[in-house]
Amino acid sequence: MLVGLPVSWVFHMRIYGAYFRISLDKELKLPTFSGYYVRALIFSLMRISDPGKSIEIHSSDEYSFSTTPFIQDNAFRFRYLNPGDALFYFYTPKKDVFDLLTEALISHAVDHFLLKEKPIPIIEFRMFNLDLEPSHVPLSFKLDFITPTYFKRAGNIILYPDPPLMIQNLAKLAGMDPEDAFRWALFNMRVSGFPKGIKTVVFREPKSSIFHVGFLGSVNISLKEDDPDWSGKLPILLELAKYLGVGGDRSMGFGRILIREPEERS
Numbered sequence: 001m002l003v004g005l006p007v008s009w010v011f012h013m014r015i016y017g018a019y020f021r022i023s024l025d026k027e028l029k030l031p032t033f034s035g036y037y038v039r040a041l042i043f044s045l046m047r048i049s050d051p052g053k054s055i056e057i058h059s060s061d062e063y064s065f066s067t068t069p070f071i072q073d074n075a076f077r078f079r080y081l082n083p084g085d086a087l088f089y090f091y092t093p094k095k096d097v098f099d100l101l102t103e104a105l106i107s108h109a110v111d112h113f114l115l116k117e118k119p120i121p122i123i124e125f126r127m128f129n130l131d132l133e134p135s136h137v138p139l140s141f142k143l144d145f146i147t148p149t150y151f152k153r154a155g156n157i158i159l160y161p162d163p164p165l166m167i168q169n170l171a172k173l174a175g176m177d178p179e180d181a182f183r184w185a186l187f188n189m190r191v192s193g194f195p196k197g198i199k200t201v202v203f204r205e206p207k208s209s210i211f212h213v214g215f216l217g218s219v220n221i222s223l224k225e226d227d228p229d230w231s232g233k234l235p236i237l238l239e240l241a242k243y244l245g246v247g248g249d250r251s252m253g254f255g256r257i258l259i260r261e262p263e264e265r266s
Contacts, residue, residue, distance in 0.1 A: 020090070024084060035068070053100060071088060132243075141221055145218070145255075146216070150215065168182040173240060181237075
């Protein structure tokens, strides 16, 4: 029998999302991480709806939305796109940010993006919302960081999967006390193995001296069960992470994770 955390703690949060499918007539090699271009496409829509609001969002320390990189053949594509269809997703907990997209796509009838100064047709888009519900979390599980991820602590960039920093980040997104979450995770979550190791990747923005750095890999997590309050909150935070991601640069597809059964190092 798989023992896990309770899910009785009640928390309501709605995520607004959008799905986009575009069409490419030939192979596309991107000079940097594809999520950088996805973020640019999202901002291009926001500028059409409300230039002032888009500048306000762009100027904020933390963008209020998350995206995925481009997806082909059910896999994230970091730099290379094949001819044919490509997908990406947008998520936000903020209705006003979501409305900027719907305004551009519906009221202004936007039907294409400019990608590397070339018009790319939008074949399909769908808008949706999700009311998050906590799911079962076993006392041991594996986190796969499948796009680059990083955390920050006291102004420093942290390039490894630190559970307290991850939970602190998610608690802030959920409107909970981030420092309380950090302290709970510090004493109740531990890393129990790196089944496939951790590696660091670096991407440079085109025509810029700005670099984006993150880690990829897997980590096994083990939990204690001696704090019913925060143990009850963890399932909804991990559910939130499935959509909003974790860490920094989530607006350009960083921080995408999968939660799996733990495994031994191969």
